[in-house]
Amino acid sequence: MSCRRPLIRRGLGREVAHGSFCAVGATVLNWVVMRPLSISFLLVVSACAAEDLAVTAENQRIPDGGVGGETVDGGSNGGGRSSPDIGFQGLVDGGEDPGGEANVAVFDGGYDLDDQTDQHPCAQLCRRPQRVVCGLDFLADEADCVATCVGRLGQMLPAAQQAWLRCGLERCQAGEPVDCHPSHFMGPQGSQDCLEAALLRQRCEPKRFEPLWRDLWECEAWRSPQDQVGLGGGQMVACMAGAEACGFAGFYQCLVETRDRLERREDIRQVCAQAERCGPEVGGHCLMALVGLTTASGEQRVLEVGRCLEAAGGHCPDIQHCLQPAVSPVDAMPLADPCREACGRCGADSALCAEHCVALRQSLSERQSLDFSTCLARSRCDGDWPLEGCLGEVLPQIVSDCASFEAALSGQCAGSGTDALAEAPQVRRLQCALSGLRSGLMTGPQLNDCLARVGCFDDPVDRCLRGRSP
Incomplete structure (x- = not known):
């Protein structure tokens, strides 16, 4: 060809x-x-x-x-926001906006988290024997169940808290289990648009094993880079x-x-x-x-x-x-490809470097991609891959926000005995550059807030870097 x-x-x-x-x-x-x-x-x-x-x-x-019928996994409040017809103007900076505060997911499951009686939703959940078949087996210890449940709620934002409780208290049935593991409900603030899409999917599939918030995150991952129109x-x-x-x-x-x-x-x-x-x-x-x-x-x-x-x-x-x-991307590259040449100078990890390089390049506009490759051509591999430095020339705010997240992650989770730092730092920062940070799902400060909320023991990289292509 x-x-x-x-x-x-x-x-x-x-x-x-x-x-x-x-x-x-x-x-x-x-x-x-x-x-x-x-x-x-x-x-x-x-x-x-x-x-x-x-x-x-x-x-x-x-x-x-x-659509107007009874919801399977709870109700929502508010409506989605239509996007304008923005055309394809060479994909200059200033792309789509996921909606900001006007499009924040609002979900009311009707649960009172301030209840001080034995009717607190966590107390109700801990009385349900079905919980062990719905991804909630960590609540099996009755002595610590309520405290553990309350602690998990603290790792979620309000809408996700209500959705998780609805999952465990209403969706979870012994004969028709659903995956209510709290990890699905952790992350940044989702959008009302994707909540509506997720609710539709749950209504269409009333026996669906995947929970509402997992469907919301899948929807958020469809968004395009915000830096392009x-x-x-x-x-x-x-x-x-x-x-x-x-x-x-x-x-x-x-x-x-x-x-x-x-x-x-x-x-x-x-x-x-x-x-x-x-x-x-x-x-x-x-x-x-x-x-x-x-x-x-x-x-x-x-x-x-x-x-x-x-x-x-x-x-x-x-x-x-x-x-x-x-x-694979590397096998298909010509020898003169900028990603292959730049990463080829990086030793044993050159193939992995090249794969990340291609993924980053293809997420860019044509102009950004040209500038990125021009930078790669003059780069040197001094211990770290040259990708982050060159990406910083075309997306400086993204690189800065991802560096801030990495610094917060390392400071918070070093010595925690968890797998939060299992990946190499440069790999995590590149994953960050393809996350919802690019689509506008979250900002840099919101990403760091997510880390502080989720903590080190529940894979904060995966939980907070939502909106990524798998």
């Missing part, structure tokens, strides 16, 4: 020199979309081309009472908040609606119409790739996948290769 100038660049801003960006890179996004259908979405970049998309969905309506993650989340169809049909309808709100919609239709002829799942993967979902999908990834699909024409094996690579 040859590397050639893309045929379509509508809404992508002016042409810039790509240099080594015609290189192959790859990353993997594994997503459970809507049960019973699970999508493993793998994005590759194996040449150059443009971008586009189309496809239609069947409409499965919500059973028994619709023209990507569809925020609009996708807003659509899911108001969806009425269950299952993959509702998810797919929102994909189509999100595509149609982008300036690139006709380009997306054109390219992905060919992918759809290879099968509906291939067409769906194409749509997800070019709409630009998750913090890992910046303009650079959208451009690379689009160029690959355009070069593939209507050849299904090549189209599937663009969307489902059979090789």
Whole structure:
């Protein structure tokens, strides 16, 4: 497959020199979309081309009472906020806003945490024998149960506290267990949009094992990088908040609606119409790739996948290769790729460095990616990978916030005897750079507040760095 100038660049801003960006890179996004259908979405970049998309969905309506019916996992208060049509203006700084304080998740399970009687929700929970089958076996010791329960509540924000209690006191049944482990409910402040989407999913699947807040976090992970405009993650989340169809049909309808709100919609239709002829799942993967979902999908990834699909024409094996690579990012890279060259100077960890490098690069805009690679070309590997320093040239606030989180984590958890510091510091900081910090799910101070709240014994990196692509 040859590397050639893309045929379509509508809404992508002016042409810039790509240099080594015609290189192959790859990353993997594994997503459970809507049960019973699970999508493993793998994005590759194996040449150059443009971008586009189309496809239609069947409409499965919500059973028994619709969206307005009784909720399975609790109730919410407030409504989602629609995202504006921002187009695709070269993805300059100033992208989507998850909603700020106006879009904070509000959940009222009706539980009084100030109750001083034996009706305190923790006392009620500790009287339930079913708790041991719902991920709450750590509450098995009756002597310490209430104190342990209250301590766990202290690791959560108010809406999550109510949702956790609802899970343990109402959803948890001996014959139909649900995973109420408190770790699912820890993290930064979620959005009302994603709470509405999660509530819909729970209503559609009343016997669902996964808890409400896990579905909320999965929704938050669809958001695009906030430092770029023209990507569809925020609009996708807003659509899911108001969806009425269950299952993959509702998810797919929102994909189509999100595509149609982008300036690139006709380009997306054109390219992905060919992918759809290879099968509906291939067409769906194409749509997800070019709409630009998750913090890992910046303009650079959208451009690379689009160029690959355009070069593939209507050849299904090549189209599937663009969307489902059979090789790792490092194996697919040309020798002259900036990530491969820069990381190749870093010794034994060069392959891991290169994988992180590609993931970071593809989360950037085209302009940011070019600046990032230019920095890599002049970098040196002096003990640490050069990635963080070069990322700081294009996203200084993100790098600063992640460094602050790492410093707080090290200071709080060093010597704690936990696995909080199991990963290398540079790996944690790069994970941070692809977290909800990029999408605006949380700010740097909110990230540090989460760490202080969760503590060292419950994997604070995983709990607080929500909104990450897996």
